[in-house]
Amino acid sequence: xxxxxxxSIAQVVIRIGPPEHAVETPGPVPxxxxxxxxxxxxWDTDHYTWVPGTYQEPPHPDAVWLPHHxxxxxxxxxxxxxxxx
Numbered sequence: 001x002x003x004x005x006x007x008s009i010a011q012v013v014i015r016i017g018p019p020e021h022a023v024e025t026p027g028p029v030p031x032x033x034x035x036x037x038x039x040x041x042x043w044d045t046d047h048y049t050w051v052p053g054t055y056q057e058p059p060h061p062d063a064v065w066l067p068h069h070x071x072x073x074x075x076x077x078x079x080x081x082x083x084x085x
Contacts, residue, residue: 012043012079018070022050030055037082040068059084 018041026036039053051068058065068082 013076014043015076016048017072017077018043018048022052024053026053026055031057033057033061035063035065037065038067040079040082041070043079 021041022039024039029036034055034057037053037056039051041048042051043049056065063084066083066085069080070077071080072078
């Protein structure tokens with residue numbers, strides 16, 4: 001019998017909508033080619049906490065950062081993780 005790996009997908013689903021994004025002012029780029037990845041509101045047990053943006057090195061030259069964001073579906077809010085495309 002073969003065992004196949006199963007991807008685990010954890011989703012954050014809550015009923016309270018997120019507050020507005022904080023205003024961020026990125027500092028200077030630490031190295032050429034780095035990209036600013038915006039911050040987002042993270043749910044921490046019973047409240048939102050702001051996670052500041054950071055500079056990151058893209059995984060390849062044409063990579064585009066798709067930021068974290070919350071989507072509303074059926075009365076709930078679902079966190080969609082940021083990722084490189």
